[in-house]
Amino acid sequence: MKTISRKEEIIATATRLFYEKGYTAVSMRDIATAMDIKAASLYNHIKSKQEILSEIILKVAKEFTDGMVSVVTENTSAIKKVEKVIELHIDITVNHSEALAALNNDWMHLEEEDLEAFVKMREDYEENFRIIIKQGMDAGEIKSYHPEVILFSILSTLRTLYLWYQKRGKVDVNILKKDMVSVLIKGIV
Amino acid sequence: MKTISRKEEIIATATRLFYEKGYTAVSMRDIATAMDIKAASLYNHIKSKQEILSEIILKVAKEFTDGMVSVVTENTSAIKKVEKVIELHIDITVNHSEALAALNNDWMHLEEEDLEAFVKMREDYEENFRIIIKQGMDAGEIKSYHPEVILFSILSTLRTLYLWYQKRGKVDVNILKKDMVSVLIKGIV
């Protein structure tokens, strides 16, 4: 039986508060108050505020990295790979929507090795996506626009999905995947 | 001859720092140091830190609102209007890329009337975009996916354009407009 530890409760609470106000605007006292304890008590379970941020961000970042690696090494068409990447983002968004706020907006407040690790993961991720798009252009599956425009059009939409997935009535995941794939790949006309 | 006032210099400096680290992570002493003066001297020119944030955000928000109103009242096809909206975003991004960081990430730190005004402008903007898309669906110009998926796919890309316009070698604005319109409207296949 997997019970959730006190540390995980702290991280969950912090994730929600960071989502609402951002890392620097949330104090340790804010997190403690939300849990009905005193700030000092948090330190029985975590090492520092920085550790909370790094656990939130790096855990999700690893999911992206692992997912992307498994997609990029598949032996399928580029378009199929793009579809898989879209589905990967939707799955992670559905499961960790609040953590994505910290990942998108507060990664620059990571320190030293954590910051370096994150930046590297992000660059590798983008590079893998770029490779997929170029593969698709070489194969004639994808139109030859400026690859960066395609890359960031799709990636921007996927990265900010967390902002409206929550409030728009949590539409069914499979319908969402189908529509997103259509809109992002086939356009709207 | 239009010289820039000391107040405008403060806002320009703050805009750059907010872009790099976010509103709450930048102190008045940070802003002052970047201008080679003391923090207290800033208050000869501005009322509060909050005033700086609100000037940065609301000025750009008004540009979006005005631009959208002028597009939505045009007597053209829905697709043409979507094109105009894309071009509007690109123009504003090119001219105010750093201010868009505050608008996107720090609007929740606005207070009272400023916060209310911003939220209202943002909702109205989205609603106008929604109307354009529905008009396009009714006229058979735009495919009948879930309108929200189309709305936020396009809007997400446009809203985060500021993040990569800067580092990707400032590609020519007209080429950027042409490619973005193609990718966002006609898709990538």
Added chain:
DNA sequence: AATTCTAACTAACAAGCGTTAGTTTTGTTA
């Protein structure tokens, strides 16, 4: 030459920050 304006300065404030040390309460196991 006297006045006003602009824009900087020093010094300080009350409040909040992340964090540590040491102690007490609570619940479980021997």
Added chain:
DNA sequence: TAACAAAACTAACGCTTGTTAGTTAGAATT
């Protein structure tokens, strides 16, 4: 019931925060 571990507590630390008050130096205007 005694011992132990988990998790809370109080109190305080040094530092940073946004901001105010009062003053001064130099430039522009009268």
